[in-house]
Amino acid sequence: MPDIAPTAPPLLAVRGLAFARNEQPVFGPLDFDVDAGEALLVQGDNGAGKTTLLRVLAGLLRADAGTIVIDGQPARASLRARAISYLGHLPALKADLTALENLQFLCGLHGRRRGQRPDDAFGIVGLGGHQDTLLRQLSAGQKKRLSLARLWLAPAPLWLLDEPYANLDLEGINLVNRMVQAHLRDGGAALLTTHGAYAAPPVRTRMLVLGRAQPASAGAE
Template sequence: MTDSAPPRPPLLHATGLRFTRDDEPVFGPLDLAVDTGEALLVQGENGAGKTTLLRVLAGLLRADAGEVRIDGRIATPAERAGVIGYLGHLPGLKGDLTTLENLDYLGGLQGRRATQSSNRALEAVGLAGYEDALARQLSAGQRKRLALARLWLSPVPLWLLDEPYANLDLEGIELVNRLIQTHLRQGGAALLTTHGAYAAPPVRTRLIELRRAA
């Protein structure tokens, strides 16, 4: 009889994660995990540390304690770059480039999904016909859609989405849900924050509540 293979570790696993600012606790210690094919919804009021948590997981901030592992390995900058795509409150776009130029530029830096193109990504987020529009001329909702198109093009399996429904109408919310659904069906995973339950992806979702540190 042969031994069964050990279970595969989660795509992302954080243990004992803690962050303080100016000697004041923001969150933690916190344990969380997200695996392929699922979404983890981090809910909490404003000031609970949701954005800070995502920035720590993305490697943009350093935690005071704890560790983050990706596929069982310590999350080095190189590990994070190959696995994590981060969508924050700021879209991270170049205002004087067109929508198409933004996607082509970022795709050249970060790579892109097989069979995908910048034009198809714009179409997927409802920006077909805006290929020559400058990013700075777009509305807040359209800039969010362009940032989503950039994320959609990226080949990374784990999406970190900070308030992805902000600045979007009902159609935009449905768009986010469709993108997340498709991403999960293709073996991806998502960790997203919200300060309320007004919107959540209709997929296999686990919920954790983040509260202000005492």
Template sequence: MTPSPSAPALLLHASGLCFARNDEPVFGPLRFDLGPGEALLVLGGNGAGKTTLLRVLAGLLPATEGEVHLQGRRVDREHLARGTAYLSHLHGHKAELSTLENLAYTRALQGGGGTSPGEALAEVGLAGYEDTPARRLSAGQNKRLSLARLRLQSAPVWLLDEPYANLDLDGIALVNRLIQAHLASGGAALLTTHGAYAAPPVPVRTLALGAQELPA
């Protein structure tokens, strides 16, 4: 009997994941998986811990309990930071540097496959702003620059906190295209959204924080 082909390894697996602040539980225990081509939408009201969860998965905060595996291997905070790309509420740019200089810095630190900083700027609609300091960009333009920086990272797992915030309809469509392309290339995305933009136009599973959290 011919053995069936093995399923692709999970990109992200969390088990018993908890976070507490000042001994007060914020979320958990959580158990969830993300495989290649999958998107997971984190749901929950204000204070449920959506942003905190993404920060834990990005390696920016230490989990109180539990473990995380990336591509089948248990990882610590350092390796979480290397294996995930995090888009937060704060754009994280160097205000005095130009858009191109900010992206060149990102590429030098994290690599970017075959995409150049100039190509990434053009892809997000910032062609012509190569020499513009980040401090002179609007909120929507800064979000686009953050998306260009995301494009230059080779991490298989994207962590997107309110990726549609501060964007017009063209920007929202841009986010959807980037997510679709990332999933089509075998990546995965975990995201939070609000308002009318409930989810990108891809098959999405949900993870509810709060009263409906999953058992460890």
């Protein structure tokens, strides 16, 4: 009989995941997978738990129930640190450092994507010439672009992107889409939250719709 190649596990597998605040359910229980080369678009109204879900996946909040498995392994803190790059509402950058110093510091802390350098990332995100600008002097859109540069440099295969299109013009939205496309081509995966389908990367995408105190469903698009 011919050998059957083993099936690779999902890059992210979630089973029975639930979270409550002050004994009030926020989301769950949720069951979904995200494969390498795939994006999961998380939708829902304000208060549906989109940001909370990403923070639970990143390990910033503790789930009340369920399991999280990354590339076939339980999502312990050390694995999350290597495998996940989280882009939240705040830039997670230091105001008193220059843009370049911020990226150099974060590369030293988290490592760097093979073949990429902090200087190169400025051109990719449209911030050429701002390497020596203090973070506090950048606009909200420029800070978001610098956060995208940080995301691009990180070697983590799983991106958690909370409202990545916020504070970006049409060119910035297209930049996010191109970055997600390239990341998925390299074997990565991404979860993106959004209020609606007005912006979504043109890649293989599943949909996860959250409703307050209601189970969500995930399906291929």
